[in-house]
Amino acid sequence: MTYDHDALFIGGTWTxxxxxxxxxxxxxxxxxVVARVPEGSVQDIDAAVAAARTAFxxxxxxxxxxxxRIEIVQALSGLYAGRLGEMAEVITAEMGSTISFSNLAQAPAPWMQIEAFLAIAREFPWESRRAGALGSDVVVRHEPVGVVAAIAPWNVPQFTVLSKLIPAxxxxxxxVVKPAPETPLDGNLLAEMLIEAGVPEGVVSIVAAGREVGEHLVTHxxxxxxxxxxxxxxGRRIGALCGERLKRVSLELGGKSAAIILDDADLTATLEGLKFTALMNSGQACVAQTRVLVPVGRHDEIAxxxxxxxxxxxxxxxxxxxxxIGPMVARRQQERVESYIALGQEEGARLLTGGTGRPAGLxxxxxVRPTVFGGVDNRMRIAQEEIFGPVLSVIPYGSVEEAVRIANDSDYGLAGTVWTADQEAGLEVARRVRAGTYGVNTYTMDFAAPFGGSRRPGSGGSSVRRAWLSTRS
Incomplete structure (x- = not known):
């Protein structure tokens, strides 16, 4: 299969x-090299925004x-469902996600989002009438905000694109969608489906480009x-640029989530679950629970x-x-993760498996060698900074109260889990951890529920309504 392309998808047509x-x-x-595709320029972004502006x-x-609109998006959903296998193969080829993860999440999860947003849209009160305070009725309308710039990362490219595209x-x-330059290929496949679904010209553009072109899009x-x-x-840079211009912005940023293992947890089931929740997408996931909190008396056993x-x-x-476990997306990411592994050793954490150096036979x-550190102090940089690779830090705690404190002692509050035989006890822990989404004995995202977080994970990501609609009466 060849992934080469010689045109950009601007205003709904190949240009x-x-x-x-x-x-x-x-x-x-x-x-x-697996493909060569055009790199979007400032001029291409100008053309895409002009098309979107006219269409709006x-x-x-x-x-x-x-x-x-629901009818056309439903047609897109059907087309997407028919090409899940192809989408999974494309994402694995361009960014190195294991094909098992691509088949499980990279392709199906975006389609599940389409269906979830369609269900919300069918029940959404687009226009409602209510009694006014001055005696006459008030009509409340939810209206589109206008032209949207959507900038997506490379780690889960379709998931993050469709979380913006479909509600919009x-x-x-x-x-106007700007994919990361590492992952332009899945966007081309999506463009083919948008045309076939009957999305009108001008409504969607997909232009892969680098950071400078992305900044031009943000400030346009x-x-x-x-x-x-x-x-x-x-995200901090984009937030500042939008703030200067009083422009609406939603930011979905990093994570450093914690998995709390309570003393009564089934260890076998917990370890099987952590293989996914802590190391999904080879650790290249913002929701990955890379801090593993364990009772101090069982630290050595569990670690x-x-x-x-x-x-x-x-x-x-x-x-x-x-x-x-697959490769990191780029050499720079491999080098970044290995620098954190070396840092963890310098900080005094105990290397239990993995370490720097190429895995055998590759x-x-x-x-990167999947790595587990034991005896980690939550103040260490490997416990506080997002590494974005297969590196886990096992942190001991003395009481459930201390576990909650450690979980909350982070600049990030995106996700988390608790592992226990007592579901009610797990729910009580979940209520006390400041995280946007939380799981008891598992971690999955329900696409009908809000997704967001607190502190550095960003802002504006917890409500479809707030992100894409304005209200007037």
Whole structure:
């Protein structure tokens, strides 16, 4: 299969790019070029925003009834469901997610979001009448905010694109999507489906580009709202730029979530669950629970068992169905993760498995040895900073109250879990941990529920209504 492309998806049509610049998509496994596609320029962004502006100000999309927009998005959902396997293969090829994870989450989760947002849209009170305080009735309308700029990261590219695109479309917005330059290929596949679904021209553009072009999109006067998922550093910059311009913005940023193992937890089941919740997508996930909090009296037992479990996980070719840990997305990410592993040793944490250096038997690829540290103090940088790789920190606690305090002692409050035989006790812990989404003996996101967090995870991500609609009476 060839993934090469020579055009950009601007205003709903395949368009010749303004420059000859290209993006080389490198396989994180083989380190070979798997595709060459156009790199979006400032001129391409200007064309995309102009198309979106015209489509919003003059076109049919925001003037359709919600039912008409729902019908087109439902058609997109059907097309997407028919191409899940293809989407999974594309994402594995471009960013190195194991094919098992791509088949489980990278492709199906975006489709599940479409269906969840459709269900919300069908019941949403787009317009309502209520009694006014001055004696006459008031009509409340929820209206689209306008042209949306959606900037997505490379780790779960379709999931983060569709979490912005689908609510925007259903609300009647037009949208310019900027995928990360590491992952432009899945966006091209999505574009094909948007055309086939009948989304009108001008409504959607998908332009992969780097940071400078992304900043131009954020500051473009034709954009009414910015939705960003990515690093805290980039989010802080985008938030500042939008604040200067009084522009609406939603930020979904980093995480450093904690898994609390209570003393009565079934250790076998807990370790099997942590293989996913702590190491999903090879650790390249904002919701990954990479801080593992354990009772001090059972620290050595649990940390040792966790290290054995992680050491037994198969690291290798992401296209192999048996691989559980794939490569990092890029060499810079591999180097970043290894620098944190070295830092953990310098800080005095006990290396229980893994460490720096290439995993055995892998001569190419941006791989990192899955690593578990024991005896970690929550003040250490490996416990406070987002590493975004397969590195776990086991932290002892003396009481449930201390476990909750440690879980909350972080700049991030995105996700978390508690593992216990007593579900009610688990729910009580969940209520006390400041995290946007929380699981008892598991971690999954229900796409009908809000998703967000507190502190550095960002702002504006917990409500579809707040993100995409304005209200007037």
């Amino acid at each position: 010749k790019p303004a420059t000859d610049a290209t993006i080389e998509v490198i396989s994180p496994h083989s380190e070979e 100000d003059e076109g049919p999309w925001p003037r359709m009834s919600p039912a008409e 479309l259903l609300a009647g917005c037009t949208i 006067p034709g954009v009414d709202k910015v939705a960003f998922t990515g690093s805290t550093t980039a 040792g068992a966790l290290a054995e479990t992680v050491a037994a996980m198969k690291v290798g070719d992401p296209s192999d169905l048996e691989s559980e 001569d190419t690829g941006w791989y």
